Amino acid sequence: MILYYSRNGSTQQLADAIANGVRKAGAEPLLRTIASDDDAASARDLALSTAELQDCDALIMGSPTRFGHMHSGLQKFWEQTSREWLRGALVDKPAAVFTSSSSMHGGQESTLLSMLVPLLHHGMMVLGIPYTEPGLQQTTSGGTPYGASHVEHAAGSRLSQHELALAEELGARVAKAAFGLRTNQH
Template identity: 80%
Template sequence: MSTAVQVLVLYYSRGGSTQQLADAIANGIEKAGAEAMMRTVASDDEAASARDLIVANEDLQQCDALVLGSPTRFGHMASGLQRFWETTSRDWLKGVLVDKPAAVFTSSSSMHGGQESTLLSMMVPLLHHGMMVLGIPYTEPELQQTESGGSPYGASHVEHAAGPRLSRHELTLAEQLGYRVARAAQRYSKENAS
């Protein structure tokens, strides 16, 4: 059994851009010496990616931190992710996620596709669960250099600006977000162990 901090990367991706962000975040998590637990949700109109496991409520209990990602859907997260959060009342009542670090990420097909409102709305269930939500500080130079995705609210990708592949700045910011969440979880885990 691993003693490394486990960070749940829970996302939905239809076209692959959000999955690329999830992979970059996982890379940052692993650079911090933590373990990335990659999970997704099933969609009504298609089978979920066979690459990652479907999330279960037990994953919330097992994780030390959580990073939530979705493509923009008119300024909100994808419905499959919303449905999952609607099944977490028991976990909420037990305080399963209280004080665990969290962050969010998104992708859209256009520059003004609702990224910031999606990031902010994804924070709502995390805050209701008592999580400590982290963003990307302006001390990260790529946040001031990006001409596509990236926000103080979380990592993001704009497909129209850079095509389906992440730009150099988007990739770096996603990795830095994963690293930051993992390091926060490690510090919190260490404090609680003593």
């Protein structure tokens, strides 16, 4: 499952690229959004249910950078998952994060790290992007070992070649981990 909030489309582009990576790994991505108060009607059809959260094999979460932190709608969502936390509904499921910002020093890494906190509390297994990925060494815009990212100022509103490749790799990596865990459980 790819859970995200996007206001101006950059985080949506990352979500789509991650979904392509999931597909390339042979899995079917489920994209869901978190609506904010000002756009609840437009995102209602894609909103995440707690049943979908419990049934997911893996979770990749994305948000634009908001002062070095995730969007408040995502934070609010996680604050309402105590029931799932108490049941251990997400324990041992692979997880990853992604973000976008308008500038190179807009707080991407702190946003990615802050998004990991609820995933860790839920007992998820966090995956990043290893330095063996060539794009991580070559990018002049987004991309970190903590997760996929996009810097709008450096590359415009469209993902750069490296950002796209790194997002797809993250999606494929999480899907492969979910397949591996499912195979080992049976």
